[in-house]
Amino acid sequence: MHLGRPTETISLRSPILIKQLVIAIYPGSFDPITLGHLDIIERGAKLFDQVIVAVLCNPSKSPLFSVEKRINQIRESTPHLKNIEVDSFTGLTVEYAKSRQASVLLRGLRVLSDFEKELQMAHTNQTLWDGIETVFLATTKEYSFLSSSIVKEIAQFGGTIDHLVPENIARDIYTYYS
Ligand code: PNS
Numbered sequence: 192m193h194l195g196r197p198t199e200t201i202s203l204r205s206p207i208l209i210k211q212l213v214i215a216i217y218p219g220s221f222d223p224i225t226l227g228h229l230d231i232i233e234r235g236a237k238l239f240d241q242v243i244v245a246v247l248c249n250p251s252k253s254p255l256f257s258v259e260k261r262i263n264q265i266r267e268s269t270p271h272l273k274n275i276e277v278d279s280f281t282g283l284t285v286e287y288a289k290s291r292q293a294s295v296l297l298r299g300l301r302v303l304s305d306f307e308k309e310l311q312m313a314h315t316n317q318t319l320w321d322g323i324e325t326v327f328l329a330t331t332k333e334y335s336f337l338s339s340s341i342v343k344e345i346a347q348f349g350g351t352i353d354h355l356v357p358e359n360i361a362r363d364i365y366t367y368y369s
Pocket residue numbers: 218219220221247282283284285311312315316
């Protein structure tokens with residue numbers, strides 16, 4: 192057992208078992224959250240005791256929605272998931288993971304071109320802290336083409352995005368571009 196990790200005591204008659212809770216961080220920009228992200232969150236919630244969806248606060252980018260807005264959007268999209276928390280962070284993901292006692296970084300993999308960048312990030316994070324494991328979930332086939340950038344591009348030119356993002360997000364995006 193790793194010291195310092197959150198635990199849960201389970202009594203299955205006897206003996207008493209101490210179960211180490213597995214907390215996963217799902218970091219990202221989520222500008223905006225898409226149905227592809229939601230799919231990863233829902234599947235992650237089944238695999239881990241807690242999933243913290245962590246919105247990166249990156250001052251060098253100019254996002255469509257503020258960090259506070261994105262946090263609210265993700266909360267509004269996930270009321271059906273009880274073991275989900277939505278938060279924001281600045282700086283290194285592994286430092287945030289440490290501060291939240293998380294042992295897993297959750298990421299989705301869509302297509303081969305994602306793999307190189309994701310593997311580089313996973314390896315980099317491992318060199319920064321060997322207490323973290325990156326777990327990749329293969330994105331559901333129907334969302335393999337989907338990204339926040341694609342959603343923004345379609346919306347910018349007046350296209351329909353209702354099939355790509357949760358309902359509340361579609362409303363926000365239509366309002367933004369109207
Ligand atoms: O949704 P995104 O933009 O693909 O998410 C990228 C993210 C936020 C996971 C990545 O940029 C990140 O972890 N940034 C924090 C800085 C950091 O920890 N860098 C070292 C790992 S490459």
